[in-house]
Amino acid sequence: MNETDAVQTLLKDYPLDDAARARVRERALEWLERPAAHKGEMVEQLLHGFDLGSAEGRAMMELAEAYLRTPDAATRSLLLRDKLTQAAWQKNTSDNKTTSIAKSLLRMGRGVLNSPVRIVAGPIAALTTEAGMGQLARHFVLGETIDEALKKAQNEGREREIFSFDILGEGARTEGAAQAYFENYKHAIARVSGTGNISVKLSALHHKFEETHRAVCFVPMVERLRELCLLAKNHTMNLTVDAEEERRLDLMLDIMEAVSGDATLTNWNGLGCAVQAYLKRTPETIDRLQNMAKAHNRILWVRLVKGAYWDSEIKYAQVMGHAHFPVYTQKTYTDLSYMVCAHKMLQASHIYPAFGSHNALSLSGVAELAQGNVSAFETQRLFGMGDGIHEAMRAEGYTIGVYAPVGPHHDLLPYLVRRLLENGANTSFLKLASGADMTKALRDPYERAGAQTPVPHPAIRPAAHLYPDRLNSLAPVLGHRDELKTLLAHIHAPAISVTTAKDTDALVARALKAQKPWDKKGADHRAGLLEKLADALVLQQHAFLGLLQDEGGKTIADAIAEWREAIDFCRFYAAQARSILEPHTQFGPDGERNITHREGRGAFVCISPWNFPLAIFLGQIAAALTAGNSVIAKPAEQTPKIAQFAVELAHGAGIPKDVLILAHGDGKTGAALTGHSDIAGVAFTGSYEVGKIIQRALASSPGPIVPLIAETAGLNAMAVDSSALPEQAVDDIILSAFGSAGQRCSALRILLVEDKAAARILDLLKGAMAGLRVGPASDPATDVSRLIDLEAADNVRKAIANLKSSGAVLHECAYAGDDARFVPPIAIDMTGQNFPDAEIFGPVLQIYRVPNLEDAIRTINARGYALTFGVHTRLPGREAALFDLIEAGNVYINRSMIGATVGVQPFGGHGRSGTGPKAGGYQTLYAYSREKHVATNTAAAGGNASLVALQDSL
Numbered sequence: 001m002n003e004t005d006a007v008q009t010l011l012k013d014y015p016l017d018d019a020a021r022a023r024v025r026e027r028a029l030e031w032l033e034r035p036a037a038h039k040g041e042m043v044e045q046l047l048h049g050f051d052l053g054s055a056e057g058r059a060m061m062e063l064a065e066a067y068l069r070t071p072d073a074a075t076r077s078l079l080l081r082d083k084l085t086q087a088a089w090q091k092n093t094s095d096n097k098t099t100s101i102a103k104s105l106l107r108m109g110r111g112v113l114n115s116p117v118r119i120v121a122g123p124i125a126a127l128t129t130e131a132g133m134g135q136l137a138r139h140f141v142l143g144e145t146i147d148e149a150l151k152k153a154q155n156e157g158r159e160r161e162i163f164s165f166d167i168l169g170e171g172a173r174t175e176g177a178a179q180a181y182f183e184n185y186k187h188a189i190a191r192v193s194g195t196g197n198i199s200v201k202l203s204a205l206h207h208k209f210e211e212t213h214r215a216v217c218f219v220p221m222v223e224r225l226r227e228l229c230l231l232a233k234n235h236t237m238n239l240t241v242d243a244e245e246e247r248r249l250d251l252m253l254d255i256m257e258a259v260s261g262d263a264t265l266t267n268w269n270g271l272g273c274a275v276q277a278y279l280k281r282t283p284e285t286i287d288r289l290q291n292m293a294k295a296h297n298r299i300l301w302v303r304l305v306k307g308a309y310w311d312s313e314i315k316y317a318q319v320m321g322h323a324h325f326p327v328y329t330q331k332t333y334t335d336l337s338y339m340v341c342a343h344k345m346l347q348a349s350h351i352y353p354a355f356g357s358h359n360a361l362s363l364s365g366v367a368e369l370a371q372g373n374v375s376a377f378e379t380q381r382l383f384g385m386g387d388g389i390h391e392a393m394r395a396e397g398y399t400i401g402v403y404a405p406v407g408p409h410h411d412l413l414p415y416l417v418r419r420l421l422e423n424g425a426n427t428s429f430l431k432l433a434s435g436a437d438m439t440k441a442l443r444d445p446y447e448r449a450g451a452q453t454p455v456p457h458p459a460i461r462p463a464a465h466l467y468p469d470r471l472n473s474l475a476p477v478l479g480h481r482d483e484l485k486t487l488l489a490h491i492h493a494p495a496i497s498v499t500t501a502k503d504t505d506a507l508v509a510r511a512l513k514a515q516k517p518w519d520k521k522g523a524d525h526r527a528g529l530l531e532k533l534a535d536a537l538v539l540q541q542h543a544f545l546g547l548l549q550d551e552g553g554k555t556i557a558d559a560i561a562e563w564r565e566a567i568d569f570c571r572f573y574a575a576q577a578r579s580i581l582e583p584h585t586q587f588g589p590d591g592e593r594n595i596t597h598r599e600g601r602g603a604f605v606c607i608s609p610w611n612f613p614l615a616i617f618l619g620q621i622a623a624a625l626t627a628g629n630s631v632i633a634k635p636a637e638q639t640p641k642i643a644q645f646a647v648e649l650a651h652g653a654g655i656p657k658d659v660l661i662l663a664h665g666d667g668k669t670g671a672a673l674t675g676h677s678d679i680a681g682v683a684f685t686g687s688y689e690v691g692k693i694i695q696r697a698l699a700s701s702p703g704p705i706v707p708l709i710a711e712t713a714g715l716n717a718m719a720v721d722s723s724a725l726p727e728q729a730v731d732d733i734i735l736s737a738f739g740s741a742g743q744r745c746s747a748l749r750i751l752l753v754e755d756k757a758a759a760r761i762l763d764l765l766k767g768a769m770a771g772l773r774v775g776p777a778s779d780p781a782t783d784v785s786r787l788i789d790l791e792a793a794d795n796v797r798k799a800i801a802n803l804k805s806s807g808a809v810l811h812e813c814a815y816a817g818d819d820a821r822f823v824p825p826i827a828i829d830m831t832g833q834n835f836p837d838a839e840i841f842g843p844v845l846q847i848y849r850v851p852n853l854e855d856a857i858r859t860i861n862a863r864g865y866a867l868t869f870g871v872h873t874r875l876p877g878r879e880a881a882l883f884d885l886i887e888a889g890n891v892y893i894n895r896s897m898i899g900a901t902v903g904v905q906p907f908g909g910h911g912r913s914g915t916g917p918k919a920g921g922y923q924t925l926y927a928y929s930r931e932k933h934v935a936t937n938t939a940a941a942g943g944n945a946s947l948v949a950l951q952d953s954l
């Protein structure tokens with residue numbers, strides 16, 4: 001549903017009339033004005049003082065994120081210095097005493113670190129920071145162990161306060177981690193026994209909690225959750241399934257449904273889950289939960305919160321190309337939704353509602369809906385936050401749940417960062433309410449939202465409109481159960497016949513003849529046809545996904561990404577052609593006109609590899625065509641059908657058949673075309689060796705001197721230092737090294753990991769590799785599929801055998817089938833051996849534990865390739881220094897190093913990796929076109945009329 005419609009429905013269903021809303025406001029104000037209600041504690045005050053938009057706010061958050069996790073003192077002190085010097089602490093005028101003290105301390109710390117006594121001061125500053133971080137942690141976390149937490153809850157708990165224990169941690173990356181979390185939950189339930197509630201994150205129970213992996217995760221997750229519920233039932237306590245990202249919601253509800261209906265859990269009314277008001281679909285979710293509870297004859301506990309992943313939901317939808325955001329883009333709409341959902345929950349016969357919020361207006365609204373019935377619901381606060389309002393409610397007889405995180409301090413950082421963000425955000429209710437003027441905090445969401453036609457936030461661009469000059473490609477939402485099912489049912493590979501090109505001379509002659517008229521049509525005309533081709537690609541989604549899976553061996557995620565990239569290339573170069581191919585008038589003397597035109601070079605030969613049989617194939621073609629060339633395109637011999645289908649579509653879109661000519665064949669056909677003396681340029685993507693062959697062929701051709709645009713191989717590495725976040729680094733290593741079975745030019749080949757960080761990183765990596773599923777491309781649960789053909793697989797196997805003789809296998813994945821094109825991912829520790837000289841084009845990761853990343857990088861630079869390079873560090877100073885040191889066309893920091901987006905990450909290398917310009921970049925069309933300048937003497941016929949006629953300016 002689009003946001004405007006969704007909000008209009010909310011306005012229609014809004015449960016509070018004018019009089020009720022006035023009462024809501026009054027009650028909220030009264031709660032807030034009670035003594036001590038919104039004073040907050042020291043830490044809260046401190047957080048309120050930092051604007052998260054400022055350098056100080058960011059530095060503080062980044063410090064909190066990485067400090068306690070960094071294993072060695074030297075790196076910790078570097079981190080500290082970077083963060084303290086990065087911000088101008090003195091500039092921020094403080095709003096309260098605590099903040100001003102904190103800022104002075106930080107200023108001092110920074111001064112000391114920069115002073116000559118820093119050798120002594122460094123450890124002191126480190127100790128202070130450690131203590132500060134520890135204090136923050138203790139403020140938001142009830143205890144490091146469940147026993148500690150229980151004790152604290154006993155000491156600090158008040159009447160009508162119920163603790164809900166949340167075992168902290170990140171989602172499981174490995175089956176081992178999932179097992180450990182599972183055991184942890186069991187232990188916690190047994191310890192808490194009868195005295196509270198436990199919150200369970202499903203992502204902790206399985207490392208593949210994804211809709212695409214339903215076949216793998218559903219049964220074990222149901223079984224694990226059922227076992228925990230049974231335990232909770234035996235210990236007479238409640239268990240709440242926590243809310244997570246929207247893409248897991250369908251799966252989560254289906255797991256809930258299976259557990260809720262389990263015969264062993266009848267007569268237990270302790271099962272519950274959290275729902276998030278920021279999701280447009282939450283009213284529907286509440287209906288489903290009510291029906292579920294009714295069908296299973298139980299009461300479900302449902303906790304309504306505003307939502308915990310708003311910023312990441314926005315980014316995810318933009319990156320994945322989803323047409324709509326699952327969340328509201330304006331906070332007011334979420335507040336509106338909160339009341340509509342609350343009403344639904346209070347009305348539902350089989351739901352016992354809990355409301356988690358720190359917003360006095362929302363809670364007062366809930367109280368209004370419950371018409372003074374203090375036992376109709378429970379309200380919840382987060383431990384360490386919002387004590388005041390809840391205290392006021394407790395005094396009125398309401399029951400307060402305290403959501404209390406439990407876990408070792410180094411595991412709590414993502415949680416801590418969330419809390420910092422919440423406290424520091426300018427729109428946070430707590431922040432607004434802590435100011436002198438509360439009118440902003442108490443603005444009525446119904447009136448605000450209803451004052452004008454609901455609109456999505458103008459500063460948050462939906463995926464389709466991320467770019468100002470072109471449409472972005474969109475994609476199906478794989479996290480939605482029904483959408484995924486429909487997609488899988490429709491994917492098919494059409495039958496396509498292919499004939500090898502015979503007479504390359506004739507093809508060149510045809511292309512040559514067609515080029516001038518095509519060029520004369522103008523950039524706008526050509527761009528329009530490329531956009532038509534993009535539209536045709538969109539319509540043929542299912543056929544292309546089928547072909548990419550069938551012929552190219554691509555997994556569903558890879559196939560979608562490639563199909564999108566092809567669409568983006570067409571639209572991007574169309575937009576580029578319109579903007580940069582226009583004639584350009586130069587400044588010069590009066591009486592002369594100087595205009596530089598750009599035109600196509602002639603007949604271009606485009607030679608592409610099999611590993612991106614659609615995106616690279618069409619990317620080269622789109623660039624060459626929009627620039628005004630005719631094209632003879634030779635696809636890789638392994639993937640002719642995809643090329644054939646794409647070219648048929650291009651002709652269907654109106655690109656003349658002689659302007660775009662397909663020449664199927666192997667290297668011999670390629671050589672015949674690139675050796676032809678009538679061609680005007682070559683675009684080549686493929687191996688370094690073939691790139692050199694083509695360069696020599698062009699050099700020795702008797703014809704004109706023509707350009708070669710080459711994108712070739714890489715020897716790509718990633719450097720991980722000890723300040724990196726291990727889970728994130730390992731996610732990115734797995735994706736970069738084994739995504740597309742390592743058959744990407746950008747793929748990670750060499751992992752450089754700092755000695756000090758190696759143990760943790762490699763342990764996690766091993767576990768994460770064990771969870772990779774190797775299987776057919778058509779199975780959505782497959783992580784890694786086959787190599788392109790037997791020859792490629794045999795080559796990779798040989799290379800692996802070689803490595804095994806000198807290195808130690810960290811992990812080798814299993815493959816159960818009998819198709820010899822499969823080579824399961826392998827990681828080999830090669831520490832102490834020389835770095836490789838060239839890429840192994842498959843899922844093979846060579847690991848080097850090194851004492852000094854910089855030295856290792858220099859050696860790799862010297863190999864002469866310069867394509868991609870990854871860096872994982874939390875040290876800004878190091879980010880910059882490594883970026884300077886690294887020889888690569890594309891450097892990726894704290895993310896994966898594959899999957900460059902057209903026009904966003906212009907892609908390509910130098911040295912042995914290519915000539916440039918980058919693909920999908922802003923210089924590309926300059927290389928595919930040439931300049932033609934005309935200088936006209938406008939004064940030739942007896943004088944310069946416009947100059948002579950000029951009036952004095954006096």
Ligand code: NAD
Nearest residue numbers: 608609610635636666667670671686687690711712713745
């Ligand atoms: P390849 O070099 O074997 O083949 C590429 C293309 O060149 C094919 O169409 C092939 O038929 C053609 N060809 C072969 N011999 C030729 C000759 N003598 N004259 C003209 N054309 C000839 O590469 P591949 O195995 O298809 O692809 C994998 C390689 O491509 C890897 O090295 C990878 O790193 C590289 N690659 C680079 C990029 C990049 O952007 N830098 C992108 C994708 C792939």
